[in-house]
Amino acid sequence: MRWNARAYDSSFGYVSAHGAPLVELLDPQPGERVLDLGCGTGVLTADIASRGASVLGIDGSQAMIETAIAQHPGLDFTVGDGYDFTVAQPYDAVFSNAALHWMSRDPEAVIACVRMALRPGGRFVAELGGAGNCAALTSALLTAWREYGLAEPELPWYFPTPAQYALRLEKGGFVVRLLEYFDRPTPLDECPNGAADWVRMFAGALLDRVPPATVEPLLRRVNELAAPALRRESGWMADYVRLRFAAVRH
Numbered sequence: 661m662r663w664n665a666r667a668y669d670s671s672f673g674y675v676s677a678h679g680a681p682l683v684e685l686l687d688p689q690p691g692e693r694v695l696d697l698g699c700g701t702g703v704l705t706a707d708i709a710s711r712g713a714s715v716l717g718i719d720g721s722q723a724m725i726e727t728a729i730a731q732h733p734g735l736d737f738t739v740g741d742g743y744d745f746t747v748a749q750p751y752d753a754v755f756s757n758a759a760l761h762w763m764s765r766d767p768e769a770v771i772a773c774v775r776m777a778l779r780p781g782g783r784f785v786a787e788l789g790g791a792g793n794c795a796a797l798t799s800a801l802l803t804a805w806r807e808y809g810l811a812e813p814e815l816p817w818y819f820p821t822p823a824q825y826a827l828r829l830e831k832g833g834f835v836v837r838l839l840e841y842f843d844r845p846t847p848l849d850e851c852p853n854g855a856a857d858w859v860r861m862f863a864g865a866l867l868d869r870v871p872p873a874t875v876e877p878l879l880r881r882v883n884e885l886a887a888p889a890l891r892r893e894s895g896w897m898a899d900y901v902r903l904r905f906a907a908v909r910h
């Protein structure tokens with residue numbers, strides 16, 4: 661997945677803006693070592709650092725990391741893969757906002773890397789999309805693809821139920837201390853083209869396989885299909901569902 665870091669910050673800043681309660685749950689302490697997994701452009705990494713913690717942001721996207729370094733010159737960022745990263749010295753906490761559901765290929769490998777990155781007693785505090793996340797958006801997408809005779813796209817996300825993810829955490833060597841599963845309807849205030857803008861940002865890789873002349877009408881159809889569920893008088897509202905947890909390494 662190629663990320664457009666500029667569009668991410670300008671139109672989808674709500675992702676990190678909604679991360680503030682997760683930073684509160686992490687409750688970073690001065691001097692603590694924290695790793696921010698899938699840090700994106702580093703907005704929450706900087707928030708954690710502002711509490712006095714020493715933070716490393718890692719992300720699989722070179723574009724995201726370049727933007728993070730440019731926007732937060734005093735902080736440490738590096739390109740790294742959530743499925744396969746190691747650290748020289750263990751961390752007190754691993755934090756992750758809106759990134760784990762992108763690591764859909766092998767969630768167990770991600771949890772194993774997080775465990776290895778933590779000291780015993782270290783905490784894993786994260787939020788990801790939960791089962792049913794963006795269901796109306798993805799259903800509109802799949803229907804539009806079908807109507808246009810396109811091959812059914814493989815969606816890139818993993819949206820587990822609370823029970824599924826808790827089991828993975830326990831099997832992966834963590835004690836789950838808190839697990840919340842909640843709807844978070846999210847205004848797409850900076851997305852004048854509503855669901856179509858969301859698809860371009862988060863499912864852009866699927867559009868690469870669509871004939872160029874079909875992209876615009878296809879996205880218009882996504883909007884028509886999604887509108888009854890997601891379009892309000894005040895604007896578009898995405899049907900986000902979140903899974904937020906705090907777990908401790910054995």
Ligand SMILES: C[S@@+](CC[C@H](N)C(=O)[O-])C[C@H]1O[C@@H](n2cnc3c(N)ncnc32)[C@H](O)[C@@H]1O
Binds near residue numbers: 676697703720721
């Ligand atoms: C929606 S963004 C969230 C960014 C940031 N945490 C925030 O709250 O704004 C998801 C991030 O996960 C990163 N990501 C996806 N798969 C990854 C992987 N396998 N390893 C590391 N980062 C990954 C993406 O590059 C992207 O920056």
